[in-house]
Amino acid sequence: MNPQKRRPATIIEVAKLANVSPATISRVLNRTAVVAPETEQRVREAITELGFIPHPAARQLVLNRTNLIGVLLQEISGAFFPPMLRGIEAEAREAGYNLLIYSQQNEKPSFQFGEHSVDGLITFAGSIQETDIRRYFEREFPVVLLHQTPPQDCPYPFVTVENKLGAEKLIDHLIEVHGLQRIVYLQGPESHEDSRWRERGYREALEAHQIAFDSQLLIRGGFDEEEAASAIQKLIQDGVGFDAVFAGDDDAAAGVIAALNQAGRRVPDDVAVVGFDDVPISRFITPPLTTVRAPIEQIGRTAVQLLVKQMLNQPCENKVLLPTELVIRHSCGCK
Amino acid sequence: MNPQKRRPATIIEVAKLANVSPATISRVLNRTAVVAPETEQRVREAITELGFIPHPAARQLVLNRTNLIGVLLQEISGAFFPPMLRGIEAEAREAGYNLLIYSQQNEKPSFQFGEHSVDGLITFAGSIQETDIRRYFEREFPVVLLHQTPPQDCPYPFVTVENKLGAEKLIDHLIEVHGLQRIVYLQGPESHEDSRWRERGYREALEAHQIAFDSQLLIRGGFDEEEAASAIQKLIQDGVGFDAVFAGDDDAAAGVIAALNQAGRRVPDDVAVVGFDDVPISRFITPPLTTVRAPIEQIGRTAVQLLVKQMLNQPCENKVLLPTELVIRHSCGCK
DNA sequence: CTGAAAGCGCTTACAG
DNA sequence: CTGAAAGCGCTTACAG
Numbered sequence: 001m002n003p004q005k006r007r008p009a010t011i012i013e014v015a016k017l018a019n020v021s022p023a024t025i026s027r028v029l030n031r032t033a034v035v036a037p038e039t040e041q042r043v044r045e046a047i048t049e050l051g052f053i054p055h056p057a058a059r060q061l062v063l064n065r066t067n068l069i070g071v072l073l074q075e076i077s078g079a080f081f082p083p084m085l086r087g088i089e090a091e092a093r094e095a096g097y098n099l100l101i102y103s104q105q106n107e108k109p110s111f112q113f114g115e116h117s118v119d120g121l122i123t124f125a126g127s128i129q130e131t132d133i134r135r136y137f138e139r140e141f142p143v144v145l146l147h148q149t150p151p152q153d154c155p156y157p158f159v160t161v162e163n164k165l166g167a168e169k170l171i172d173h174l175i176e177v178h179g180l181q182r183i184v185y186l187q188g189p190e191s192h193e194d195s196r197w198r199e200r201g202y203r204e205a206l207e208a209h210q211i212a213f214d215s216q217l218l219i220r221g222g223f224d225e226e227e228a229a230s231a232i233q234k235l236i237q238d239g240v241g242f243d244a245v246f247a248g249d250d251d252a253a254a255g256v257i258a259a260l261n262q263a264g265r266r267v268p269d270d271v272a273v274v275g276f277d278d279v280p281i282s283r284f285i286t287p288p289l290t291t292v293r294a295p296i297e298q299i300g301r302t303a304v305q306l307l308v309k310q311m312l313n314q315p316c317e318n319k320v321l322l323p324t325e326l327v328i329r330h331s332c333g334c335k
Numbered sequence: 336m337n338p339q340k341r342r343p344a345t346i347i348e349v350a351k352l353a354n355v356s357p358a359t360i361s362r363v364l365n366r367t368a369v370v371a372p373e374t375e376q377r378v379r380e381a382i383t384e385l386g387f388i389p390h391p392a393a394r395q396l397v398l399n400r401t402n403l404i405g406v407l408l409q410e411i412s413g414a415f416f417p418p419m420l421r422g423i424e425a426e427a428r429e430a431g432y433n434l435l436i437y438s439q440q441n442e443k444p445s446f447q448f449g450e451h452s453v454d455g456l457i458t459f460a461g462s463i464q465e466t467d468i469r470r471y472f473e474r475e476f477p478v479v480l481l482h483q484t485p486p487q488d489c490p491y492p493f494v495t496v497e498n499k500l501g502a503e504k505l506i507d508h509l510i511e512v513h514g515l516q517r518i519v520y521l522q523g524p525e526s527h528e529d530s531r532w533r534e535r536g537y538r539e540a541l542e543a544h545q546i547a548f549d550s551q552l553l554i555r556g557g558f559d560e561e562e563a564a565s566a567i568q569k570l571i572q573d574g575v576g577f578d579a580v581f582a583g584d585d586d587a588a589a590g591v592i593a594a595l596n597q598a599g600r601r602v603p604d605d606v607a608v609v610g611f612d613d614v615p616i617s618r619f620i621t622p623p624l625t626t627v628r629a630p631i632e633q634i635g636r637t638a639v640q641l642l643v644k645q646m647l648n649q650p651c652e653n654k655v656l657l658p659t660e661l662v663i664r665h666s667c668g669c670k
Numbered sequence: 671c672t673g674a675a676a677g678c679g680c681t682t683a684c685a686g
Numbered sequence: 687c688t689g690a691a692a693g694c695g696c697t698t699a700c701a702g
Contacts, residue, residue: 008451008474010695021673026697033698036671055451057395058695061678066392068435076421079414079616086411089438098452099436100403103424116343116390116679117433139343225619251616258619281414281586284560284593286621345679356689361681368682371687393679396694451695 009050018046029054069097069307070118074127074191076103078223078251079279080296084146087300088122095308120307122146126191142310144303147194157306159299159320163194163276166292166324167201170274171246173290173326175209178333180244180272182214184235186221186228186256188248195223195248198276202246216240221248225255232259243271244332250275250282250291257285257331268333278327288329295322344385353381364389404432404642405453409462409526411438413558413586414614415631419481422635423457430643455642457481461526477645479638482529492641494634494655498529498611501627501659502536503543505609506581508625508661510544513668515579515607517549519570521556521563521591523583530558530583533611537581551575556583560590567594578606579667585610585617585626592620592666603668613662623664630657 015022020039027033028043035043046052060066069092071085085099092099100118104127120142130151136143137154145158174180185202188195199218206213217240221231228247232255235242245260247253253275257267265271267287275282278293302320309316328334350357355374362368363378370378381387395401404427406420420434427434435453439462455477465486471478472489480493509515520537523530534553541548552575556566563582567590570577580595582588588610592602600606602622610617613628637655644651663669 011697012695022696023673023698024671027672030697034671039671053451055396055695057392057401057451058678059697060392061390061396061680061695062697064678076424077417077615082412082416085436086438089411089436093438101420101424101434101436103421103428116388116392225616229619254616254619257621258623261621280412281560281589281616284564284589286592286596288593346681347679357680358682358689359687362688365681369687374687390679393694394681396679396696397681399694 008055009052011052011054014043014046014050014052017050018042064116066117066119067097068100068118069304070100070102070121072121072123072127073101073103074124076101078249079281080223080249080251080277083280083296084300087297088304089300090297091301091304095304097304097308120144120311122303122307123148125193126189142307144307144310146299146303147192149193155318157310157316157318157320159302159306159322160194161294161299161322162324163197164201164204166276166294166326167198167246168205169201169326170276170290170292171202171205172208173328174244174246174272174274174332175205175211178244178272181211182217182242183244183246184217184219184240184242185246186219186231186248186252188221188223188252192223198246198248217242221252221256223249224251225258228252228255229259232256233263236263236265245271245273247273247275250277250279250289253289253291253331254281254285257287268331272332274332282327283329285331287331290329290332290334291327293325293327295324298322343390344387346387346389349378349381349385349387352385353377399451401452401454402432403435403453404639405435405437405456407456407458407462408436408438409459411436413584414616415558415584415586415612418615418631419635422632423639424635425632426636426639430639432639432643455479455646457638457642458483460528461524477642479642479645481634481638482527484528490653492645492651492653492655494637494641494657495529496629496634496657497659498532499536499539501611501629501661502533502581503540504536504661505611505625505627506537506540507543508663509579509581509607509609509667510540510546513579513607516546517552517577518579518581519552519554519575519577521554521566521580521582521587523556523558523587527558533581533583552577556587556591558584559586560593563587563590564594567591568598571598571600580606580608582608582610585612585614585624588624588626588666589616589620592622603666607667609667617662618664620666622666625664625667625669626662628660628662630659633657 011022011025014025028035028040089099122144125147133154143156145156147160150156219231221228245256247256253273256273260267260271267273275289275291278291282289282291306316346357346360349360360378363370363375424434457479460482468489478491482495485491554566556563580591582591588608591608595602595606602608610624610626613626617624617626641651
């Protein structure tokens with residue numbers, strides 16, 4: 001009844017019980033060769049009887065493969081994170097991989113990741129240094145970058161979204177539909193390239209409408225509520241006038257709205273606020289957020305697909321730009 | 336210059352280069368025996384020169400230990416998730432463990448997890464069946480349950496928060512300070528015990544104030560915005576009168592507020608809304624959410640601590656109830 | 671269709 | 687303080 005309390009069964013014990021060699025057990029388990037039906041039958045019974053589960057480390061050692069995908073992050077936070085991880089997890093599982101999470105918060109980055117610990121690595125914006133990327137590349141280790149362009153000489157695939165175009169449409173909307181002119185852009189963290197692309201879209205939209213760029217309206221706000229809120233508070237204190245805020249992302253937008261409310265400015269009547277990402281909470285904040293939808297789960301799934309292709313030495317795209325879409329709700333002034 | 340493009344160095348190669356035996360390399364790497372300083376010096380140089388990184392699978396096989404902690408989840412979503420995972424990750428890293436994430440969404444639960452794949456398992460409310468818990472217990476496999484009580488005969492440690500008391504204080508506040516009487520309670524998902532404890536706190540608070548419990552006001556709302564929003568919409572359609580909503584958690588509260596706004600009811604003037612958890616976004620929603628603070632990161636950290644104690648065969652608490660704290664902001668009607 | 675044997679890359683008694 | 691050797695639990699040519 002009580003199966004192997006101490007040592008779990010090994011392939012040897014299963015072999016003995018089934019009266020075959022360990023090789024045969026391996027073959028039925030991995031369908032790696034044809035096995036006589038009666039033999040297979042006996043083997044399966046023995047496996048069940050002993051509750052045998054192959055020891056992953058032993059397989060890893062001989063196959064030189066872990067069936068693990070590493071996910072390298074700078075920080076675990078924000079509303080963007082769950083859907084992205086969900087996408088990665090789902091696609092990884094479908095491909096037969098498990099996920100190993102590394103978060104670097106305040107850690108010195110280290111090359112220890114990957115190599116033999118995982119079969120490939122997905123790195124999130126800013127979580128990895130160029131020099132580390134190079135080392136991986138030299139060793140031909142599979143890597144996919146999320147929201148980050150690799151160095152020229154390390155053409156790893158990367159995936160991100162149509163930031164510029166999305167931002168442009170968003171600002172166009174603010175200008176054309178709502179007649180807004182003094183639009184502040186809250187930059188995200190420096191390590192995030194996406195933020196710079198959004199800035200370009202912002203600038204081009206202004207330009208297209210002959211609105212002069214005002215550097216007072218370009219401020220750093222991070223990708224979180226706190227930082228965005230205080231950036232806006234400071235702007236108000238400084239007496240800078242503005243009638244709209246394009247927050248770095250949706251989390252930042254929530255912080256902006258809160259700061260504005262607290263300062264007695266109504267959203268969207270006094271100030272319009274828009275975000276980026278269309279994170280799950282965005283439709284539920286007050287007022288419902290006008291934003292740009294990024295296919296967050298799809299980003300994660302695509303990253304895994306590209307990684308798996310690399311691991312199988314299949315040809316794979318070098319760059320995937322997922323489309324974004326304007327989502328109009330009420331925080332821009334629309335009803 | 337270009338270190339080992341193909342096969343990474345093994346301990347044997349390092350040994351040859353340093354003119355010692357592999358055993359010695361192992362000893363300096365693991366500080367598992369005293370090594371002559373000059374020898375150690377040579378070994379370290381050889382390690383650096385070859386860029387040697389020990390193969391984890393080989394160590395795992397001989398040590399029978401993975402240095403991995405498994406995290407078993409039902410679903411990756413919600414604002415609760417990032418801080419919890421952050422706490423788990425931080426504490427695990429400090430203890431020298433990496434994290435393996437398993438999400439069960441729509442998967443048949445399987446005992447394959449753990450066993451030799453990880454050294455211990457943290458399971459989140461509802462992610463594991465009793466029968467699986469039993470199997471782990473029989474094999475004396477280290478497990479810590481989050482927000483879930485283990486079966487009587489499998490006294491695994493578990494950690495959760497003071498749900499009942501927190502809920503009670505919250506409802507007391509609604510009744511005593513704001514004179515609210517028709518308070519609906521939006522239950523979380525069935526698999527979440529926490530929700531039931533919150534319900535008890537809710538009921539006891541009503542009772543303490545001689546307010547009759549009205550089953551019309553007890554409805555299922557899940558722990559996410561969508562479900563909560565539609566539950567409230569339905570309640571309104573059904574013509575049930577209420578002047579406050581205690582949402583299952585903060586995510587649900589955001590959904591409730593949105594649904595109320597959409598129905599033309601002002602929060603908190605017409606209806607007060609309160610949540611549970613004090614997730615990072617809660618102070619930034621409109622109006623800022625009155626809720627009960629759960630020490631989310633601490634939950635994750637504590638779980639890892641209990642797990643590590645088990646793995647080291649140290650004595651360890653069977654149950655940790657983390658304290659909660661009433662957080663009064665504006666969604667209850669306070670200024 | 672099946673088995674004997676070597677080997678994956680480490681660690682750890684056991685000797686010296 | 688150091689080395690030779692066995693062993694962790696699998697997989698896979700190689701034979702038959």
